[in-house]
Amino acid sequence: MTLKKLLIVILGFVFFQAQGQEGAIAKYAKAKKGEGLYSFLKRNALDTDELIAQFIELNKSKLGKDKTLLLGVEYKIPATEVFLFEPLFGKERERFRLESNILKGAVFYLVSGHGGPDPGALGKYGHRTLAEDEYAYDITLRLAKKLQENGARIHMIIQDENDGIRDASYLELDSDETCMGQTIPLDQTKRLKQRTEMVNELYLKNKGAFQRCLVVHVDSRSKGNAIDVFFYHAPKSKNGKIAAGAILNVFDLKYSQHQPSRGYSGVVSARNLYLLRKTYPVTVFVELGNIRNFRDQQRFILENNRQALANWLYEGLLSDYKNNTLK
Structure with a gap:
């Protein structure tokens, strides 16, 4: 040795958003009565092809025929990573992930x-x-x-x-x-x-x-x-x-x-x-x-x-x- x-x-405490799963905090949501997939995705800020694909992959076993939502089921939301900002930590570390x-x-x-x-x-x-x-x-x-x-x-x-x-x-x-x-x-x-x-x-x-x-x-x-x-x-x-x-x-x-x-x-x-x-x-x-x-x-x-x-x-x-x- x-x-x-x-x-x-x-x-x-300034917050930034960045897409991705690593280090992200998992979130869950239920569909409202009569709510279709498009409305549900929009309500949960899943507005890109990448996020929609992630949602479907995460919840494929919970979706109905033709990818319909089921009432009362909790669906996992692809969470965006949360980043924090603190200038006191210095230029190289001022932006960091909420773990x-x-x-x-x-x-x-x-x-x-x-x-x-x-x-x-x-x-x-x-x-x-x-x-x-x-x-x-x-x-x-x-x-x-x-x-x-x-x-x-x-x-x-x-x-x-x-x-x-x-x-x-x-x-x-x-x-x-x-x-x-x-x-x-x-x-x-x-x-x-x-x-x-x-x-x-x-x-x-x-x-x-x-x-x-x-x-x-x-x-x-x-x-x-x-x-x-x-x-x-x-x-x-x-x-x-x-x-x-x-x-x-x-x-x-x-x-x-x-x-x-x-x-x-x-x-x-x-x-x-x-x-x-x-x-x-x-x-x-x-x-x-x-x-x-x-x-x-x-x-x-x-x-x-x-x-x-x-x-x-x-x-x-x-x-x-x-x-x-x-x-």
């Missing part, structure tokens, strides 16, 4: 740490400087895309219009991030208050929906201190503890699958942090690793590992959603 592969194993509606109705507030005048924790990798805010932001964007691909509504609280999702190992440090268009203050208290108020304002507009907030950070410790991904919740927040536990369980499972002899030491604990105390939705604070430790740095500089982090966070949030809505 090459060194690169070994390191990778360490981690392991499922499993998270339809769920609202997520994603807050990547620091940004603007504050780069957060800094680590050295050779002659390169790794900045917490850049890597936390890239992973948060990847998570946002995954959530949107599966029907969730996303609010990126910290935004950088120029960066997008980046595949480079070394992400250039800049200071043009905003809090949803607002300049980020240098003062830490004002900075935390700004993003908290933004989340709470949106939360009140979405009352009644399933809502979660995830705060994404990168830790800084001594160079020799490698750490696993770990999670905080607000003191006395039962749902916060459950949500954090759902994500941790995914990470524990993934490590068991990919590195069964390594073990996973991530933990869930309560902490009296400003964002955890002040935000209205259930909030989980995640620390992704030590940006100063060589082993942990592989989680950040390798694009595949950043995507793995995003995927596992997504699976944890999905598990929390299912636990709360599918009882």
